[in-house]
Amino acid sequence: MKQLLAIINPKSGTDNKASMPELIDKIIDKNRFQVDLRWVKEFGDAQRFGQEAVEKNYDGAIAIGGDGTVNGVASALIGSQTAMAVVPCGSGNGLARHLNLPLKVSKALEVINEDRVKEFDYGTLNGQPFVCTCGLGFDAQVAYKFACAGKRGFTTYVKEALSQYISYDGENIELDLDGKIVKEKAFVVACCNAAQYGNNSFIAPHAGMQDGMLDVTVISPFRFYSVPVMGLRLFMGNIDKNHHVRIYRARNIKIVREKAGPMHIDGDPITMPTHLEVNCHSGGIRIFVGAKGENNK
Numbered sequence: 001m002k003q004l005l006a007i008i009n010p011k012s013g014t015d016n017k018a019s020m021p022e023l024i025d026k027i028i029d030k031n032r033f034q035v036d037l038r039w040v041k042e043f044g045d046a047q048r049f050g051q052e053a054v055e056k057n058y059d060g061a062i063a064i065g066g067d068g069t070v071n072g073v074a075s076a077l078i079g080s081q082t083a084m085a086v087v088p089c090g091s092g093n094g095l096a097r098h099l100n101l102p103l104k105v106s107k108a109l110e111v112i113n114e115d116r117v118k119e120f121d122y123g124t125l126n127g128q129p130f131v132c133t134c135g136l137g138f139d140a141q142v143a144y145k146f147a148c149a150g151k152r153g154f155t156t157y158v159k160e161a162l163s164q165y166i167s168y169d170g171e172n173i174e175l176d177l178d179g180k181i182v183k184e185k186a187f188v189v190a191c192c193n194a195a196q197y198g199n200n201s202f203i204a205p206h207a208g209m210q211d212g213m214l215d216v217t218v219i220s221p222f223r224f225y226s227v228p229v230m231g232l233r234l235f236m237g238n239i240d241k242n243h244h245v246r247i248y249r250a251r252n253i254k255i256v257r258e259k260a261g262p263m264h265i266d267g268d269p270i271t272m273p274t275h276l277e278v279n280c281h282s283g284g285i286r287i288f289v290g291a292k293g294e295n296n297k
Helices: 020-027 045-055 067-077 094-098 105-114 138-148 154-167 224-236
Strands: 002-008 033-039 060-065 083-088 117-125 128-130 133-137 171-177 180-186 188-192 196-198 214-219 245-250 252-257 261-265 268-272 275-288
Touching (some): 002 045, 020 105, 045 067, 060 067, 060 105, 067 083, 067 094, 067 128, 067 268, 067 275, 083 094, 083 105, 105 275, 133 138, 133 171, 138 261, 138 268, 171 214, 180 188, 180 214, 180 245
Parallel strands (some): 002 033, 002 060, 060 083
Antiparallel strands (some): 117 275, 133 188, 171 180, 171 252, 188 214, 261 268
C-alpha cells in the first residue's frame, strides 16, 4: 500500500474544491493507495505540506491547484524519492500541459492509478526552484499586475498584457551562457525548463524537461503592429521563427540587468536584484506521468 498526501488549494482556478475529497475517494485505487488530505490556507502551505510528505516518507504528493501550488509542492520534493502528481486546477496549468497530463480533474487523478513515475529536470533562480519558467521583463511586469488583479483567467491576463505593453520598452542585459557572453536590449528574457507559460503559449517551443538544459528566449522590443503576429506565433508554437526572437541553450546562466525589480517564477511575481544566476538541475524531481510524452515532442 503506497501512501499519498493530497495538497489541495481551494483558491486556485474558479472551480469549487469542496467535492475534491469525495472525488479522490471515488477514483484513486484503494487497493494500492492510501490518501491523506491537506488544505492550503495561506502562502507557503503548499511547500510546507510538501516538506511533510518528504519527512514522513510519503510515496507521492498530489498538487491540486495552479502553477503556484505546483511550484510550492515541487520545491519541497526536489532531491527526494517522493514523487509529485499534478491535478491542474489553475488558470495556466503550464506543467500539466507540457507533460500532456489531462486537464480534467477526474482524468488527472486516474493517471495516479497508472503509477508511472519519471525523473525530470528543474531550474533555480538565485537558488529558488522553478519547474517550468522564470523570467524578467514584460512578462514579469504582467505577472505582477495579474497577481494584483481582482479576477483570474485568460481574459484578465490578456487585458493586463496589453496595458503593460504601452508603458514597457525593455532593458539592457548581459547574459553569460555557460561562459558565452551576449548583450541584448530585451523586452522579455525567459529561462525555460518547459516549453510553455501555460494556456498553450509556447515561449520556448523546443524546451524539454529531460535534456539537462534550459532554453533562454530573448525577445527584443517590437512595434505595436507586430503584437498580433507575435501572439499568433506564441500560440502556434513557432515564436522562434520571428526575427525579434533569439533562443539560446545553456545549463548555467548569469544575468546582469540595469536595476532590481519584478521577475516571475512559474508565473508568480517576485522581486529580484540586478545580478541573477539561473541553473538547470538534471533529474531532480520525480513526477507521475501518463502514457503520452512531453507536449513539445
